[in-house]
Amino acid sequence: MSSFTTLSSSGSLLLPPLNSTSSTRANVTENIAIEGRNLSFSVKTKQGRTLPILEDCSLRIPSGQFWMLLGPNGCGKSTLLKVLAGLLNPTNGNVFVKRPKSYVFQNPDHQVVMPTVEADVAFGLGKYSLTREEVKFRVSKALDAVGMLNYQQRSTQTLSGGQKQRVAIAGALAEACKVLLLDELTTFLDEKDQVGVIKAVRSSLDSSEEVTALWVTHRLEELKYADGAVYMEDGRVVMHGDATRVMDFIKTRQSSYITQINS
Numbered sequence: 001m002s003s004f005t006t007l008s009s010s011g012s013l014l015l016p017p018l019n020s021t022s023s024t025r026a027n028v029t030e031n032i033a034i035e036g037r038n039l040s041f042s043v044k045t046k047q048g049r050t051l052p053i054l055e056d057c058s059l060r061i062p063s064g065q066f067w068m069l070l071g072p073n074g075c076g077k078s079t080l081l082k083v084l085a086g087l088l089n090p091t092n093g094n095v096f097v098k099r100p101k102s103y104v105f106q107n108p109d110h111q112v113v114m115p116t117v118e119a120d121v122a123f124g125l126g127k128y129s130l131t132r133e134e135v136k137f138r139v140s141k142a143l144d145a146v147g148m149l150n151y152q153q154r155s156t157q158t159l160s161g162g163q164k165q166r167v168a169i170a171g172a173l174a175e176a177c178k179v180l181l182l183d184e185l186t187t188f189l190d191e192k193d194q195v196g197v198i199k200a201v202r203s204s205l206d207s208s209e210e211v212t213a214l215w216v217t218h219r220l221e222e223l224k225y226a227d228g229a230v231y232m233e234d235g236r237v238v239m240h241g242d243a244t245r246v247m248d249f250i251k252t253r254q255s256s257y258i259t260q261i262n263s
């Protein structure tokens, strides 16, 4: 697995500069599913002040990998994900995300809207001219990937939170989305469901090299399921690359805070 981080003189981990010649750029983006370059995002307060939320965030995620976006509460994870999803326009910087892409909401009730599981997963396919058989095939395959094949006829109202999230992910897979942007899906789930949903994403990626997922979380223990990670603090990407290295980095950071507090 590739790692993109280098150590700066200040000790922080930075992205290497990207070559801007068009031929090299084409090679770089070939296997990159998600890329943000120098992204900033700010809002205007009621007093007319500019409030920066993201500052100069850069990240690159290779195709076919499962990455996590971590950081303390309020550091800007959801905002960065929404910028990558195209739901928010960056104030500065550039975004490249392979298409089709899908943003899966934190609260599955915002996304799972149809009466049955089968109808919900098929919902997004309405815009393509597919035969009934093709729709059935895609729905079954997507539900199988998230471990919900036996729930096709179930009423969505009777599903648990974790099952609804899997149905929402299946909807994106059925549309052959190349990129899944998943916003803190485990927030409303118990521990068993949390791991179930993570494993469902993992196995859906493993069954197709084409799908890339970026998963927002603040749970460090979820990193063991990831190929890579992006760590943010105060609206900035502090580090990104191999998941084990990011985990070690965060642990060192946390223990140095604890030492400071105790000294």
Ligand SMILES: Nc1ncnc2c1ncn2[C@@H]1O[C@H](COP(=O)(O)OP(=O)(O)OP(=O)(O)O)[C@@H](O)[C@H]1O
Residues within 6 Å of the ligand: 043, 051, 053, 071, 072, 073, 074, 075, 076, 077, 078, 079, 080, 218
């Ligand atoms: N529209 C907005 N107006 C004002 N402040 C905002 C707006 N959107 C986000 N913020 C602020 O920007 C910061 C980052 O918010 P964001 O939701 O992206 O953080 P997060 O890392 O996802 O947080 P959490 O882990 O708590 O969900 C927070 O301080 C939030 O209050």
